[in-house]
Amino acid sequence: MDDMVSTDSLILYIKKIFHNSSDLFVEETKWQDRTAVICYYTVMTEGAQVNLQLELIRKRASDGLIDWGETAISSVHAFSVSTLTESVSSGFVAVIFPETNLLLQIKMPKFAMRSPNEPDNEHVIRGSHDGFVEGFDANMSLIRKRLAIPDLVVQSLRIGNDTKTHINYVYIESIADEDVVADVKKRLESIKSNKVISIGQVEDYLEDSVWSPFPQFLNTERPDRVVANLLEGKIALFTDSSPTALIAPVNFFSFYESPDDYNGRVLVGSFYRLLRMLSFMTAIFLPAFYIAVIGFHSDIIPLELGKQVKLAVNDIPYRPIFEALLLELFIELIRESAIRLPTPIGQTVGIVGGLVIGNAIVSAGLVSNFMVIVVAMTAISSFVVPSWEMNMTIRIIRFPFMIAASLFGFFGIAIGTLVLFIHLMNVSSLKQPYFSPIVPFDPSRFKDVFFRSPYVRLKKQQKTFTHGEDKEGGNR
Amino acid sequence: MTFKLSRIQFFLIMFIAQTGTVSLSFQTPFINVVGRDAWLIFIGVGIFHYVLLLLYEKNYKYFVLGPFGSWLYKGYWLLIIVSFISYIDYTLAVWAFPDTPQIVVISIMVGVSLYANLSRPETVINLSVILIPLIPIFYLLLLLAWPEFVWTNLFPIGEVDSSRLLKGILTSQFTFIGIELFLFFRKHVDIKQKIKGLPLLIYQMFWLVFFLSSVLFTLLYFSLEEIKMIPEPAMYILKSQTVTFVERIDLFFIYLWMMWSIITISLFAFTTMYVHQLHANGHKKRNTIIFHILLVLLPLFLHSKEHVAIIQKSLVYFHLFFAIVVPTVVILMNRRKKK
Numbered sequence: 065m066d067d068m069v070s071t072d073s074l075i076l077y078i079k080k081i082f083h084n085s086s087d088l089f090v091e092e093t094k095w096q097d098r099t100a101v102i103c104y105y106t107v108m109t110e111g112a113q114v115n116l117q118l119e120l121i122r123k124r125a126s127d128g129l130i131d132w133g134e135t136a137i138s139s140v141h142a143f144s145v146s147t148l149t150e151s152v153s154s155g156f157v158a159v160i161f162p163e164t165n166l167l168l169q170i171k172m173p174k175f176a177m178r179s180p181n182e183p184d185n186e187h188v189i190r191g192s193h194d195g196f197v198e199g200f201d202a203n204m205s206l207i208r209k210r211l212a213i214p215d216l217v218v219q220s221l222r223i224g225n226d227t228k229t230h231i232n233y234v235y236i237e238s239i240a241d242e243d244v245v246a247d248v249k250k251r252l253e254s255i256k257s258n259k260v261i262s263i264g265q266v267e268d269y270l271e272d273s274v275w276s277p278f279p280q281f282l283n284t285e286r287p288d289r290v291v292a293n294l295l296e297g298k299i300a301l302f303t304d305s306s307p308t309a310l311i312a313p314v315n316f317f318s319f320y321e322s323p324d325d326y327n328g329r330v331l332v333g334s335f336y337r338l339l340r341m342l343s344f345m346t347a348i349f350l351p352a353f354y355i356a357v358i359g360f361h362s363d364i365i366p367l368e369l370g371k372q373v374k375l376a377v378n379d380i381p382y383r384p385i386f387e388a389l390l391l392e393l394f395i396e397l398i399r400e401s402a403i404r405l406p407t408p409i410g411q412t413v414g415i416v417g418g419l420v421i422g423n424a425i426v427s428a429g430l431v432s433n434f435m436v437i438v439v440a441m442t443a444i445s446s447f448v449v450p451s452w453e454m455n456m457t458i459r460i461i462r463f464p465f466m467i468a469a470s471l472f473g474f475f476g477i478a479i480g481t482l483v484l485f486i487h488l489m490n491v492s493s494l495k496q497p498y499f500s501p502i503v504p505f506d507p508s509r510f511k512d513v514f515f516r517s518p519y520v521r522l523k524k525q526q527k528t529f530t531h532g533e534d535k536e537g538g539n540r
Numbered sequence: 541m542t543f544k545l546s547r548i549q550f551f552l553i554m555f556i557a558q559t560g561t562v563s564l565s566f567q568t569p570f571i572n573v574v575g576r577d578a579w580l581i582f583i584g585v586g587i588f589h590y591v592l593l594l595l596y597e598k599n600y601k602y603f604v605l606g607p608f609g610s611w612l613y614k615g616y617w618l619l620i621i622v623s624f625i626s627y628i629d630y631t632l633a634v635w636a637f638p639d640t641p642q643i644v645v646i647s648i649m650v651g652v653s654l655y656a657n658l659s660r661p662e663t664v665i666n667l668s669v670i671l672i673p674l675i676p677i678f679y680l681l682l683l684l685a686w687p688e689f690v691w692t693n694l695f696p697i698g699e700v701d702s703s704r705l706l707k708g709i710l711t712s713q714f715t716f717i718g719i720e721l722f723l724f725f726r727k728h729v730d731i732k733q734k735i736k737g738l739p740l741l742i743y744q745m746f747w748l749v750f751f752l753s754s755v756l757f758t759l760l761y762f763s764l765e766e767i768k769m770i771p772e773p774a775m776y777i778l779k780s781q782t783v784t785f786v787e788r789i790d791l792f793f794i795y796l797w798m799m800w801s802i803i804t805i806s807l808f809a810f811t812t813m814y815v816h817q818l819h820a821n822g823h824k825k826r827n828t829i830i831f832h833i834l835l836v837l838l839p840l841f842l843h844s845k846e847h848v849a850i851i852q853k854s855l856v857y858f859h860l861f862f863a864i865v866v867p868t869v870v871i872l873m874n875r876r877k878k879k
Contacts, residue, residue, distance in 0.1 A: 361788070361791055363787060363788050363791070364786050364787050364788045364791050364792070365786075365787060366782070366784070366785065366786070366787050367787070369785075370787075472648075473636070474636075474791065474792070474795045475632070475636060475637070475645075475648075475795060475798070477795075478795040478796075478798055478799050479648055479649075479652060481670075481799070482652045482667075482670070482799060482802060482803075483652060483655060485667070485670050486652070486655050486656050486659060486663055486667065489659065489660075489662070489663040489666060489667070490659045490660065490663055497662075502666055502669050503662050503663070503666045504546065504549065504662060504665075504666060505546070505548060505549050505552065505665075505666045505669050506546070506548075507548060529660055529662040530543050530544045530661075530662055531544050531545055531546040531549060531730060532544050532730070
């Protein structure tokens with residue numbers, strides 16, 4: 065406001081900036097012997113609370129305090145249109161003083177928030193049962209509750225010109241690798257999209273290879289999982305509107321670890337971790353293996369079993385690959401519909417789909433009962449993974465294996481395995497090796513991958529692809 | 541191409557390069573020449589292998605090749621890879637794909653090597669890790685034949701004459717192929733990790749146990765007359781074994797061996813491109829693609845089993861030249877220069 069403007073024209077101007085939105089409150093008010101303009105969104109701020117705060121600040125001003133506007137939740141800035149729009153859009157109260165060209169910002173946004181319940185997709189048996197919600201402050205409080213240390217750092221920035229989405233990244237200064245922190249900051253700042261709506265969209269921009277089927281960020285809604293990863297030197301990213309935290313850099317095996325591993329006994333935790341690793345093999349290879357055996361290598365089956373398999377398969381009018389694809393499609397449809405429907409109906413769909421239609425499809429001679437066993441076993445194996453993203457990845461990558469097996473039998477599976485292995489070796493998460501400790505091969509780290517060792521020990525992410533001195537991330 | 545190797549990575553590269561393709565086929569020609577004495581002679585050959593490794597370890601710093609020497613080695617490795625690919629293709633045609641066109645199988649195998657070699661050096665270096673759980677499984681399956689072993693097949697010994705002994709030693713050199721990689725990759729090993737002494741002896745023992753046991757299993761399972769008719773004894777041993785859930789274990793093993801061989805090929809291709817980059821500037825990607833196109837085309841000229849056998853037999857002589865003669869000359873020359 066270079067020139068003095070009348071309060072009325074300022075109010076009109078502000079209304080114009082906010083396009084006369086009906087939830088915008090803009091009123092003139094008396095401030096000692098002067099006039100001021102109060103501005104906020106009624107849906108994001110509570111009016112009664114605003115009055116209380118204004119009374120408090122008015123009293124400070126009338127007492128003649130020099131820093132009358134500086135309280136725990138308020139601050140005074142030079143007026144500018146951008147400060148005004150940013151404050152009001154964030155749910156703050158803006159009080160403009162036209163005569164002095166100042167803007168008093170009171171931070172007291174009010175948002176609807178659900179309670180921090182345990183996330184539906186990351187249940188644990190023992191341990192904490194709270195989860196993140198759609199608000200960063202609440203989420204951060206859950207983390208700070210577990211990590212009462214001054215080294216826990218939060219950095220914030222806004223991305224997306226149209227959405228001004230708040231992104232926060234959290235790390236432990238004394239443990240996190242400073243290069244990785246700088247890299248995350250650089251990548252976030254380089255996001256040029258005008259509209260950043262979801263955390264998944266941010267993940268796309270941050271990933272090293274966006275076309276890889278493998279997730280390079282660990283998604284979690286559990287504060288205990290975030291804390292465990294922060295203590296390993298990783299960085300967690302949050303948006304204001306999502307309960308999901310992104311964690312990086314991670315390796316492939318991180319997706320197979322569950323907080324339950326460390327809540328249970330050593331042997332139990334190790335057993336289930338091994339079981340999960342085995343489930344990766346069955347989820348990917350089992351249908352392909354079955355297709356290869358039926359289509360190419362039926363002589364590997366023992367005679368007694370072979371007779372039954374042949375009897376079952378002979379009645380099916382098409383090749384095993386079509387049988388498998390039909391059943392897989394069926395399973396995916398059940399899964400997708402169960403997610404979209406309310407929980408009780410979703411469960412009913414699962415039972416009707418799995419048992420009734422499954423039985424009918426075999427009786428109708430569309431697929432063999434052996435194929436039903438294989439596909440059901442595969443589906444169960446893929447659900448064992450404690451990460452939803454990795455679960456989806458596994459569900460997708462078994463299709464190329466099935467096609468390779470139907471074209472070349474075991475040869476196709478062997479070649480596919482090598483290609484998958486090479487791909488995993490090439491993938492990186494924030495430039496750090498995704499397939500560590502296989503790249504670089506370090507047998508001493510294998511025990512932590514397959515077994516849950518007693519007493520939680522700090523495992524740092526392998527920093528470089530090559531063997532060398534500076535191989536671990538973090539300042540130690 | 542800059543990379544650093546740990547001691548384990550280095551020995552793993554060596555082991556897979558040396559054992560890859562030859563592990564299936566060297567036993568028959570070797571036993572055919574020296575008979576029951578094969579196992580005893582192979583122990584002697586093992587000592588020679590260890591001496592060679594010790595000499596390499598002592599002198600690897602003096603092994604510095606010029607552009608001409610590099611081209612010689614590149615040609616040698618090209619020959620090795622082509623011979624390996626032809627042999628794998630032939631074996632797969634016998635055991636698995638009699639009707640699939642040669643070019644399809646070869647292209648797919650070479651495609652995997654191309655993908656690995658277009659990736660970071662660390663990818664090829666660590667590719668062998670996939671085989672670590674598979675090798676013990678192979679041995680466990682072979683051990684299923686234990687009740688059928690005829691222990692008296694190992695005796696009497698000492699029947700071999702000197703000309704057959706020399707021929708046997710020459711044939712056993714198949715198991716040495718790839719040993720020269722020591723000279724090329726040794727300097728990349730972390731200087732903080734010791735190779736000399738016990739680590740080298742442990743590697744030698746792994747190599748010896750691997751090959752010697754395959755000779756022993758063959759001798760114990762087959763009579764000398766039978767061995768003459770069986771080109772891949774390990775495959776036949778596995779074929780004759782059945783376990784509760786699987787009737788034909790050999791069918792699993794053939795693909796395990798194929799993966800093993802593809803990784804060996806990838807390692808030799810990597811070494812070739814690495815040596816090429818020592819004296820060439822840039823165009824790594826283009827050169828790698830051209831090299832792999834050659835790897836697809838050249839095996840197509842080897843039409844029959846006879847062609848493959850001729851190339852394989854000649855490999856031993858090339859090996860002696862490139863693993864013993866050339867290193868000796870280069871090391872002596874460089875030592876003299878340094879003095």
